[in-house]
Amino acid sequence: MKEKVKISNAVVKRLPIYRRYLEELIKDNVERISSNELSSLIGFTASQIRQDLNNFGGFGQQGYGYNVKGLYKEINTILGLDREYKMVIVGTGNLGQALANYSKYHKEGFPIVGMFDINPKIIGLRINDIEVMDSDLLVDFLRENHVDIGIITTDRAAAQSVADKLVEGRVRGIWNFATVDLKVPKSIPVENVHVTDTLNALVYHIIHNDQAEMPEAGTE
Amino acid sequence: MKEKVKISNAVVKRLPIYRRYLEELIKDNVERISSNELSSLIGFTASQIRQDLNNFGGFGQQGYGYNVKGLYKEINTILGLDREYKMVIVGTGNLGQALANYSKYHKEGFPIVGMFDINPKIIGLRINDIEVMDSDLLVDFLRENHVDIGIITTDRAAAQSVADKLVEGRVRGIWNFATVDLKVPKSIPVENVHVTDTLNALVYHIIHNDQAEMPEAGTE
DNA sequence: TAGATTGTTAATCGATTAACAATC
């Protein structure tokens, strides 16, 4: 009866940020922290931090603040990072390979269990010890191995048909790096990473430099 | 006297999306389009589209809509994509290499003019015909070549010191892929691409599946 | 001209911030 309030996407996007800062704090052996201290660390207002966290429960304690380890654990649970998610990469271009070589995912509960491509020259190779298979085998592989997440690192043209196969293979979510808006059933979340869009936004900020040459050195 | 209204970040983030769809429309030889048609294409409301565009000027025409090519050109100008931006990549790991190999940037006004690393084994190599140089030479190189954008693809530990060098070398903006919040002067925009955060958000949506098993097939 | 569709103002909605009583 608690978990039914719809959490806004703005909040969801901040959760991984909280998580990262808390991870740092644990490394630095900080035991407790107040919303005010977190505020000056992260840059969100203390009020927002308390609001955000209270969407999920009262993790703090009046007069004390938040227990760093405890809060970290709670956020991990909220984010679903207390389990494992099997992933496959479809498309073995630069980005696909970069992700495959990023061994951290394997250690942190996101094992990449297979890679797929249509190029016969690449099929059969191993990248960071992950086998590259023929895309024709994708659907069967997904079902047999109960893969949770499909990563699309193909070009735009291929992306939608790959998405269709991922859906057919019953993945639970799609991490899409192709610059195309995929059509998939609403029940399957898609997270788009449109890297080049962020470069465009950067350039916008360079051109329309709001902050250029501030007279005051300012707050920080 | 016109360009002084502060454009919200929400709008800026949508501009590259408009741009992408318009690019497609040009390819498909579509000459004119109404905000309503754009709406059903992109998924934003027609009202929002008109509001967004009118932040920058009246690009449409009553009773007609928007000229696709004209609007595309306007958005390109707004985004500053009518000029060239020299970039360097600092950090030649998987991601740095992937970006270097992504030749599209070179063709589309974002030439990568140098790469930098601290690993002597890598210094001197060429990746996609881009020379890898010693990071000690970074500041001088930036100033001599009037580099516009610095891309940080190092690990977290090195990122801040790289950012300091980029600032010293007078880049105009920083594209940061390290999961760390950089401290730089306010006059230099930073665009963070925290890829793993988006994976975390995806997992959140998988776990808390709001849309799971909708009874209706629905709108689209 | 009549019809279509913009540009723009007003209304609504949602997210952020402020304030403070509850409580450790």
Next chain:
DNA sequence: TAGATTGTTAATCGATTAACAATC
């Protein structure tokens, strides 16, 4: 207990949507 800080309600701010007069 007194002080600190949360949890939570209320106020504010900003962004989105609706509506419609202007106009091509």
